[in-house]
Amino acid sequence: MSDVPKCPKCACEYTYEDGALLVCPECAHEWNPTALSTAANDDAPRVVKDANGTALADGDAVIVIKDLKVKGSSLVVKVGTKVRNIRLVDGTAGHDIDCRIEGIGPMQLKSEFVRKA
Ligand SMILES: [Zn+2]
Known part of the structure; x- marks a missing residue:
C-alpha cells in the first residue's frame, strides 16, 4: 500500500x-x-448534527449561521436565512443537507453551518 x-x-x-x-x-x-x-x-445510522450538536431530521427548518457563497454564482446565502423542509443526504465534500432556498433555488449545505430553527 x-x-x-x-x-x-x-x-x-x-x-x-x-x-x-x-x-x-x-x-x-x-x-x-x-x-x-x-x-x-x-x-450504524448516520446522525447529522447542526452547529450546536442538535440532531437534524428530514423536514426540519434550519437557520444559516454563516454567510455562504453559492458555488458558481455571485449569490450569497446570508447569516440568519431560514431554510425550510431540509432533506438529509450523503452529499459530496461534507454537504449533508439538501434544500431549496428562497431567491436562490436548490442547493446543498453543510450541517456545521446551520442550527435547528
Ligand atoms: Zn506518532
Missing part, C-alpha cells in the same frame, strides 16, 4: 507498515489500520 495513514497519536506522516500493524517512528505508537477502517465503515 502506498497510502499509509498518519499516526493517530502525533500526526506524524512517516509511518510505515510492519506486518499487520502500522508503526510511527516519532512516538513509537503501533496500531492496526484494519480495526480503524472497520469502525469507519460501520453502517
